[in-house]
Amino acid sequence: ALSLLAGAAAAMNAGCNLEVSFGMRNNVFAHIPQALAAGNISLQTLRDRVRPLFYTRMRLGEFDPPAMNPYSALELSAVQSPEHRNLSLEAAVKSFVLLKNARGTLPLRARDLPGKRLAVVGPFADNPRVLFGDYAPVPEPRYIYTPRRGLETLPANVTWAAGCREPRCQRYSRAEVVGAAGAADVVVVCLGTGIDVETEAKDRRDLSLPGRQLELLQDAVQ
DSSP: OOOHHHHHHHHHTTTTTOOOTTTOOOOOOGGGHHHHHTTTSSSHHHHHHHHHHHHHHHHHTTOOOGGGGGGGOOOOHHOOOOHHHHHHHHHHHHHHOOOGGGGGGSSOOOOTTOOOOOEESSTTTTGGGGGGGTTOOOOGGGGGOHHHHHHTTTTSEEEESSSSSSTTTOOOOOOHHHHHHTTOOOOOOOOOOOOTTBBBBBOOSSOSSSTTHHHHHHHHHH
């Protein structure tokens, strides 16, 4: 408790005014009243830290009747307008990081794919639930394009296999992956972590692929 009290005072005096601690009963900032009573922070400091938080909430209209808040009138047709979807696509494309492109494998061009066999494998190949990271909103299912769904829009013969049903990948079906990848001209392997493995306040001990995902990758590309 003493360390939490000291942490609250140090954070407040350093200028921090917000703690992300959803679901934690004994968080650091819960000790602010105790720090204030002990004289570790001043009432003026507390007021200075709180003021911008409520100013921001007021600007967002949180204290206004819903009818006065323009955000309340936004419908799905506005949120999922063609302009917004195109902007999302542009943001996604510009955020990709290509580490290696041996033999110019990418990009996959639609004109080169007719008659080709394309396999998409891995726990992220066709599982919408695991595609969104921490702090992500809950999107409408019809607007979610998994790798499998996206690749199936190409003029290729697409097959897929999860190999393991969730990112922890404790139960792995090698035959499922080898069967799909072995007969393909192009293999897209979809791996990662997702909120099942890491989130806010749930850190990992290392950066290796979870469970048997590395084994899945090796089987897919052999």
